[in-house]
Amino acid sequence: MKEPKVLQVIENKPIAAGIYSLELYHHALCEEVLPGQFFHIKCGGDKFPLLRRPISLSYTKREKGAVVLIYRVQGQGTEFLSSRRPGDSLDVLGPLGSGxxxxxxxxxxxxxxxxxxxxxxxxxxxxxxxxxxxxxxxxxxxxxxxxxxxxxxxxxxxxxxxxxxxxxxxxxxxxxxxxxxxxxxxxxxxxxxxxxxxxxxxxxxxxxxxxxLEERMACGVGACLGCSCAVNERDGSLQYKRVCKDGPVFRAEEVCWDE
Ligand SMILES: Cc1cc2nc3c(=O)[nH]c(=O)nc-3n(C[C@H](O)[C@H](O)[C@H](O)COP(=O)(O)OP(=O)(O)OC[C@H]3O[C@@H](n4cnc5c(N)ncnc54)[C@H](O)[C@@H]3O)c2cc1C
Ligand code: FES
Missing domain, CATH: 3.40.50.80 (Nucleotide-binding domain of ferredoxin-NADP reductase (FNR) module)
Known part of the structure; x- marks a missing residue:
């Protein structure tokens, strides 16, 4: 089970209308994370919003030991993220998912x-x-x-x-x-x-x-089944998989597109 880490914000700046680039410092993460994986970020104080928000790795800056996440401000969680300043800390779980x-x-x-x-x-x-x-x-x-x-x-x-x-x-x-x-x-x-x-x-x-794929997420680590989606098995049967743990990346032929 992964433990949350406290990461320091290096930079957090708008790059287009409502879209921000967030650079976080963590040398080991930078080496470990794979394209397509995501981070589950605590976006507020102790109580609200209760649930972490998933944001994908965009790219690494290995020479600086930094990971860069690009996010669009949608609601309260990402609004909170956009208010973080260099030197602030963020509580981050991850990298998560299969990539x-x-x-x-x-x-x-x-x-x-x-x-x-x-x-x-x-x-x-x-x-x-x-x-x-x-x-x-x-x-x-x-x-x-x-x-x-x-x-x-x-x-x-x-x-x-x-x-x-x-x-x-x-x-x-x-x-x-x-x-x-x-x-x-x-x-x-x-x-x-x-x-x-x-x-x-x-x-x-x-x-x-x-x-x-994207689904609304709760735990982010495969425990609550909150992000389940139907997938086609090779034998033609339907199965439910967790976007956070079995994905978020799937083979296109697995996905039930009309669900
Ligand atoms: C695996 C994964 C990776 C993601 N990576 C990125 C990323 O790199 N950059 C980025 O900008 N966003 C990404 N997202 C989406 C991001 O997690 C949501 O935009 C964020 O959680 C919204 O939180 P909020 O509190 O700001 O908004 P909320 O108040 O939770 O929601 C605001 C509005 O956005 C809608 N919404 C929220 N979350 C989702 C979702 N997952 N899918 C569809 N609609 C949603 C809500 O229905 C509501 O209308 C990712 C989502 C997943 C599941
Ligand atoms: S969010 Fe809990 S199982 Fe995926």
């Missing part, structure tokens, strides 16, 4: 993020480097493009309002790419309708796909 299955033999992968779902993919982009084509989809304002471009030479952006890059859905770019380029694996994180489309495109083009 993406990284195969260093892959010659070409596609990494697809939508909105705040781009954040958990930055470390993964660094692992595959120029073997990765990175697709970043935004509604309007872009963020994290510089961090992605530092890791991969092939970063393609889409905005729904057409203000930057391709005007339309990021999944259009992925579809075009998979038709032209042999790809060993697609990794995706973002809103469920986007993930569902990514899964369909991969299935139709016979490419493996891993998706990172």
């Amino acid at each position: 993406f299955e990284v195969n260093r033999q892959y010659e070409r992968v596609a990494i697809v993020g939508g909105g705040i779902g781009i954040a958990p993919l930055v470390e993964l982009a660094g692992i595959y480097g120029d073997r990765a084509a990175v697709f970043a989809g935004y509604r309007d304002e872009t963020f994290l493009l510089k961090e992605l471009q530092e890791r991969s030479a092939d970063v393609r952006a889409a905005t729904e309002d057409g203000s930057f890059g391709y005007g339309g859905f990021v999944t259009d770019l992925l579809l075009q790419y998979l038709k032209e380029q042999r790809t060993d694996m697609v990794f995706a994180c973002g809103p469920k309708p986007m993930l569902k489309t990514v899964a369909k495109i991969c299935r139709e083009n016979s490419v493996g796909c891993q998706v990172s």
Whole structure:
């Protein structure tokens, strides 16, 4: 059983409207954490909000012994996070969850993020480097493009309002790419309708796909079953898995998309 750690805030600054970059110092964590894993953070005083809030690793800064988390302010917990200042402490449990299955033999992968779902993919982009084509989809304002471009030479952006890059859905770019380029694996994180489309495109083009799912969480460590979701077993039966412990990353064909 993991014990919570007290981590020091190095930096916590806005990078786009309502989106913050939080840098936390912990040398050992930085070496241990895998892309796709998350931290369960206490976001308030002793009583409220009672439940920790899950935020994924975005990327590590190994030279500084720091982990960087990117989060969107949604409600009380993330509002509290945004008020933390350098030198403040945070009570953090993790890293938790299974993370993406990284195969260093892959010659070409596609990494697809939508909105705040781009954040958990930055470390993964660094692992595959120029073997990765990175697709970043935004509604309007872009963020994290510089961090992605530092890791991969092939970063393609889409905005729904057409203000930057391709005007339309990021999944259009992925579809075009998979038709032209042999790809060993697609990794995706973002809103469920986007993930569902990514899964369909991969299935139709016979490419493996891993998706990172979100569920409201309580304990975060597999004990309360509060984050259960139905998955398809290989024998066709349905089973419930815990997003926090068995995921948050699942093979796309496991996920019951219409649940
Ligand atoms: C494994 C995992 C990793 C995550 N990683 C990140 C990350 O890297 N960056 C980031 O910005 N967010 C991430 N999230 C989502 C983040 O945990 C929630 O936005 C946060 O818990 C909201 O807390 P709050 O107290 O600010 O808002 P609340 O007051 O709890 O909720 C505000 C609003 O957001 C909705 N909401 C809250 N949590 C979720 C959720 N998990 N899924 C869908 N809707 C939700 C609520 O329904 C409500 O409408 C992740 C979630 C999971 C499960
Ligand atoms: S949040 Fe308790 S089992 Fe996942």
